[in-house]
Amino acid sequence: MDTGLKCQQKTLVNELTQGMELAKQLKIHLSPSSMSQTQEFLVHKIVASFEKALLIVKWSGPVENPQPVAPSSAPQSPLSVNGSPRTVSEDFDKGCKDHHQEHTDFSKKRKTLPTWTDQVRVCSETGLEGPHDDGYNWRKYGQKDILGAKYPRSYYRCTYRNLHDCWATKQVQRSDEDPSMFEITYRGKHTCTQGSHSVPAPASPEKQEIKQNNHNDNNHQQQHYIENPLNYSSMASTSYGCMKSETSLFPQPSAFNKDNYDNLLGCYSPTFISPATSDSNCFSLSPCQMSNFGGPPNLQHSESELTEIISAANSPILNLEFPLDQVDFDPSFPFDTPGFFS
DNA sequence: CGAATTTGACCCCG
């Protein structure tokens, strides 16, 4: 039941993805300024529909229990995190980890991190740089051949993991069917720079991968599902992604999306802001903040939760209109340009 | 020379 279905599923995903891309393109061509709200809304509806479809498809496959998501697992709390097995920052981590496990049973650290995927297509038409520079600095820490996949999967972590205790990671997997397609899975939220001084690295890891084969690229991206409340965040940022790619002027949509999304959420989370990172205002979303947004208490996320998320996606009010409006207000935001950070 | 990548080994989990 696997290969066949999986194949079909992949094709479906590809088709849907393409549809979504096209819708986005369409949107781009209808310049936002000339679009009536209705039109814009419709376009977004279309995109949203594709996204939902993608979500559903994706979930229908491996759905079993995609995310055990620990109860109210603070997705980002530096303490709960430690995505690494053991040797990492041995002394410190081990101590912390063990303690926390004992106390809170966060045994699933890795899995408790918010996760979402982007599908990035790389076209060799415009000379745009990387498949997508998300504005963060990533450091490759591993590569692995994956069973059944043509291409190896690369593992990246935030360059500032140690400096800022930022445990965000991502995996880049090239699609075997469409080598110009990359699936990027993000895990964990950046607690580091948030567009602070760290000047976005000119070259993102993916870029390199791509340069190997392609060289020039242009990309589109769309985000998909995740687990736990942050899902909303991710989904909402999808909308941003659209707006972003529209302009295609800004190299780091993801970073922008998230940051802003967080800001929109009004996460003034006073949580641990280390002196070093105090420049940014919202790092970790506290569970309560998230549930504020998500509505339902975020205690047990699982399939049922998924359903909720998906159905939530049905109503544009939640994750489409919300961010959209924001963007509409200020379509020419400058805070996103690379120079902004430096 | 410091930082990033490569790559084989190791560990965890299903």
Place this chain on the structure above:
DNA sequence: CGGGGTCAAATTCG
């Protein structure tokens, strides 16, 4: 036991 994720020594890069 094997696959996937991470570590860390060696190597390459800037």
